[in-house]
Amino acid sequence: AQSVAQPEDQVNVAEGNPLTVKCTYSVSGNPYLFWYVQYPNRGLQFLLKYITGDNLVKGSYGFEAEFNKSQTSFHLKKPSALVSDSALYFCAVQDYGQNFVFGPGTRLSVLP
Amino acid sequence: GAVVSQHPSWVICKSGTSVKIECRSLDFQATTMFWYRQFPKQSLMLMATSNEGSKATYEQGVEKDKFLINHASLTLSTLTVTSAHPEDSSFYICSAPLGLAGWNEQFFGPGTRLTVL
Numbered sequence: 001a002q003s004v005a006q007p008e009d010q011v012n013v014a015e016g017n018p019l020t021v022k023c024t025y026s027v028s029g030n031p032y033l034f035w036y037v038q039y040p041n042r043g044l045q046f047l048l049k050y051i052t053g054d055n056l057v058k059g060s061y062g063f064e065a066e067f068n069k070s071q072t073s074f075h076l077k078k079p080s081a082l083v084s085d086s087a088l089y090f091c092a093v094q095d096y097g098q099n100f101v102f103g104p105g106t107r108l109s110v111l112p
Numbered sequence: 113g114a115v116v117s118q119h120p121s122w123v124i125c126k127s128g129t130s131v132k133i134e135c136r137s138l139d140f141q142a143t144t145m146f147w148y149r150q151f152p153k154q155s156l157m158l159m160a161t162s163n164e165g166s167k168a169t170y171e172q173g174v175e176k177d178k179f180l181i182n183h184a185s186l187t188l189s190t191l192t193v194t195s196a197h198p199e200d201s202s203f204y205i206c207s208a209p210l211g212l213a214g215w216n217e218q219f220f221g222p223g224t225r226l227t228v229l
Contacts, residue, residue: 103155105154
């Protein structure tokens with residue numbers, strides 16, 4: 001069975017500092033990995049995905065993620081955090097049946 | 113990109129009533145759609161897979177008779193919460209896949225917040 005772990009419930013970072021939101025996964029085959037962001041009472045907004053190719057994936061709003069097969073990780077990063085980045089972030093893996101398995105989510109708070 | 117809409121965006125109902133939530137793919141066809149439920153401060157959990165022209169597939173622990181799913185057309189799936197109770201209060205999100213380059217990207221609706229009094 002596929003699973004996704006986000007070891008941190010909450011990440012706090014000062015505005016302008018780099019941020020990292022961690023994600024590890026467990027899949028039986030090649031992983032399709034995603035990051036989504038959710039603002040209060042809103043649906044999911046797509047940030048980026050890894051399907052194949054370069055391990056460093058660049059996405060929306062200046063975010064990027066690095067696929068590390070040996071560590072089964074797909075950490076989300078941003079060089080300089082903005083207060084507006086404060087939201088709930090979900091890592092997800094897509095299985096062959098097309099549906100998603102989501103991690104528990106990490107709440108990011110960027111402090112001014 | 114592709115757009116998925118949901119209606120209503122929020123609904124408040126009395127206990128014992130039924131509520132219908134619509135999920136539409138606006139500019140593409142989807143033979144399959146997915147329904148998720150999200151409780152406060154928790155992750156999204158897959159409830160069921162909606163299949164156009166056939167019965168929905170429910171995840172373990174999800175009551176079929178309580179959460180009725182109808183995939184009426186290639187652009188519309190509906191979720192009806194029957195005889196709703198306060199514990200059904202949640203954020204319901206649908207998604208639809210669009211095949212691109214050999215794999216299927218999912219597009220999520222904006223969600224529907226259901227509050228049962």
